[in-house]
Ligand SMILES: Nc1nc2c(ncn2[C@@H]2O[C@H](COP(=O)(O)OP(=O)(O)O)[C@@H](O)[C@H]2O)c(=O)[nH]1
C-alpha cells in the first residue's frame with residue numbers, strides 16, 4: 001500500500017518546516033507527501049522544494065497561482081495523488097491540529113474500512129482544552145446541525161483528518177464538489193455516505209495551532225451552515241454502488 005499525505009497550505013512556513021521531517025520519521029513504508037500551496041507569500045512552497053532534495057521522489061509541492069481556497073486545494077491534490085498511483089490518501093492540515101503520529105493508526109484501520117476519520121466527537125476524542133466554551137459549543141452545534149440535515153451517522157463530519165482508500169476517492173464525483181470552506185469536509189462525507197462506503201472513526205485530540213494564523217473566518221462558518229442545504233439537494237441522484245446494494 002503506497003500512502004500519500006495531501007496537505008493544503010497557505011502561509012504555513014513555520015509549521016511545514018517542523019511537520020515534514022516528523023512525517024517521514026513515522027514507521028510508514030513508501031510514504032509520499034503532496035503539499036498543495038497557493039503561492040504563499042511567506043515562501044512555504046520554496047521550503048517544500050528544499051525538502052525535496054533531502055527526500056527525493058517522496059515529497060512534492062503542487063503550486064497554484066493564487067489563494068483559490070482550501071476545498072479546491074484538496075480536490076486537486078486528491079486528483080494528483082490518484083493520477084500518480086497512490087493506494088491510500090491521508091488528508092491533514094499543516095498546523096499540527098491533527099496529531100501526526102495518528103496517521104499510522106488511520107492507515108492501519110483503513111485496511112478494514114473504506115474511509116477512516118480522526119474524530120473529536122467519540123469517547124477519548126477531544127477539542128483543545130484551551131478553547132473557550134462558546135467555541136466548543138459552536139463546533140459541536142455545527143457538527144450536530146450537518147449530521148441531522150444530512151442524516152449522517154458519523155460523529156465528526158466537519159473534521160479534516162481522514163484516510164481514504166484509493167477506490168473510495170476514485171469512485172466519487174470529485175469534479176462536482178463546490179465547497180471551499182468548512183463545508184468541504186461535510187460534502188465529501190455526504191457523497192461517500194450516499195455511495196454506501198463504510199466508515200470508522202478513531203479518537204483524536206484536536207490541538208489549536210501554535211504557529212501561523214487561521215485562514216478561516218466567522219463568515220466561512222456561516223457559509224458552511226447554508227451550504228449544508230445545497231449539499232443535501234445536490235447529490236440526490238447518487239445511489240449506493242452495486243457492491244453495497246443488498
Ligand atoms: N492551498 C490552500 N490552503 C489553505 C487555504 N486556506 C487554508 N488553507 C490550509 O488549510 C489548512 C486549514 O486551515 P486553517 O487556517 O488552519 O483552518 P482552521 O483550523 O479552521 O483555523 C491549513 O493547512 C491552511 O494552511 C487556501 O486558500 N489554499
Ligand SMILES: [Mg+2]
Pocket residue numbers: 093095097209214
Ligand atoms: Mg487550523
